[in-house]
Amino acid sequence: xxxxxYEVQDGVGVVxxxxxxxxxxxxxxxxxxxxxxxxxxxxDSVRCLIITxxxxxxxxxxxxxxxxxxxxxxxxxxxxxxxxxxFEKIERLPIPVIAAVNGYALGGGCELxxxxxxxxxxxxxxxxxxxxxxxxxxxxxxTQRLMRVVGSGMAKQMIYTARNIKADEAYxxxxxxxxxxxxxxxxxxxxxxxxxxxxxPIAVRGSKQAINAADRLGVEYGKVVEEKxxxxxxxxxxxxxxxxxxxxxRKEKTFTNS
Ligand code: CAA
Numbered sequence: 001x002x003x004x005x006y007e008v009q010d011g012v013g014v015v016x017x018x019x020x021x022x023x024x025x026x027x028x029x030x031x032x033x034x035x036x037x038x039x040x041x042x043x044d045s046v047r048c049l050i051i052t053x054x055x056x057x058x059x060x061x062x063x064x065x066x067x068x069x070x071x072x073x074x075x076x077x078x079x080x081x082x083x084x085x086x087f088e089k090i091e092r093l094p095i096p097v098i099a100a101v102n103g104y105a106l107g108g109g110c111e112l113x114x115x116x117x118x119x120x121x122x123x124x125x126x127x128x129x130x131x132x133x134x135x136x137x138x139x140x141x142x143t144q145r146l147m148r149v150v151g152s153g154m155a156k157q158m159i160y161t162a163r164n165i166k167a168d169e170a171y172x173x174x175x176x177x178x179x180x181x182x183x184x185x186x187x188x189x190x191x192x193x194x195x196x197x198x199x200x201p202i203a204v205r206g207s208k209q210a211i212n213a214a215d216r217l218g219v220e221y222g223k224v225v226e227e228k229x230x231x232x233x234x235x236x237x238x239x240x241x242x243x244x245x246x247x248x249x250r251k252e253k254t255f256t257n258s
Contacts, residue, residue, distance in 0.1 A: 001018070003029060003030040003033045003034075004030065004033040004036075004037045006040070007028050007209050008045075008046055010194065011048070012050065012128045012193040013041055013048070013049045014050045014052065015034070015037055015038075015049060015050070016052055017052070017060055017205070018054040018113075020053075020054045020058070022061070022064070023057060023060075023061035024053040024055070024058050024060045024061060024109070025060065025062055025063065025064045026062070026064060026083065027064035027066075027110075028067065029105055031086055031222055034086055035086040038093070043093065047095060047193075047197035048095055048096050048193035048196045048197050049093065049097045050097075050099075050189050050247075051090070051104055051113075052098050052100040052101075053101075053102055053103065053109075055102075056102070057104065057124075058103040058109070059099070059101040059105040059107060059109050059125070060104070060105060060106075060109030060113075061107075063079070063107055063108040078254075079105060079141040083111070083139065083140035085142055087111060087112060088141075090112075091115045091116075095204075095205065096193075096196055096208060097115075097117050098120060098193060099112070099119040100121075100124045101111035101113055102121070102182065102184055103124055103126070103187075105126065105127045105128075106164065107128075107129060107138065110128060110129055110146070111129075111141045111142045112138040114142070114146060115141060115145065118177050120179075120180065120185065120189050122167070122179070122181065123169070123179055123181055123182065124182060125167040125170065125179070126165070126166055127165050127176075128163065128165060128225075130162045130164065131159070132159060132161075135166040137159075140160065143159065143164070146159070149175055151172055158190055167179045168246075178212055194236065198255070200239070200242055201255065202232070202238055206233060210226035213225040213226075215229065237258045238255045238257065241254060241255060
């Protein structure tokens, strides 16, 4: 049985972390499969990606503690780099990625959700960075991405205290954009993804590129990227189609990613 499942429907890809017996904890074979699946996403035909966890209880309950327990320093650095490289790949995908958080998102699970563009969760979700209670720092990007989403004060509080927070608190601090019932989670996220998939891919991707550029390298650089992306939308089929439809008062639009 695959540790990571992948399916595509109507231009929306769904990646499911599939190790429910261990609450989808990330071990090396799972991280290797996830990396391969991300490489296989055809970003020409897939317009939005969803990442979720198998089962009713957990998105991802963190990196595998059993595997990490007896690692030496060098092995742990390699393990951290493996997770970081794959999560970086997710963040750098040209298409939007939504985390559908269906339960525990702890440690590496919270970090996986942070590598996505935004997070929607079910009302049983629990977020946290429990690492300091295990004697380690967050290792898959938690010290870098959490503060960009919730601010450095809140990120430091969560990491230093290792305290888990429930869905309503995650919503209050801006870690998730929306909280749904468990039954509504995937339909809600799929509806959002379909809405994104209907817009001009060149414009959605350019927006992601410019926002991420500013996030990583600052507003001055981000503005340069925005100007380049804005300019490169013009003279495309999709720009002519989008603006043409508005001027012709036409509701139906066909964006071809060209
Ligand atoms: N690693 C390995 N196995 C895990 C795991 C993890 N992170 N989380 C859960 N599991 C396993 C449990 O060992 C258990 O396996 P067995 O049935 O074989 O004993 C199974 O999943 C079910 O878990 P529980 O019986 O513990 O379920 P619960 O409902 O009582 O508790 C929980 C759920 C609160 C999430 C609890 O499992 C828990 O605290 N898990 C660890 C969470 C954690 O600390 N994550 C951070 C890991 S460190 C990290 O991620 C570092 C990094 O940044 C890269």
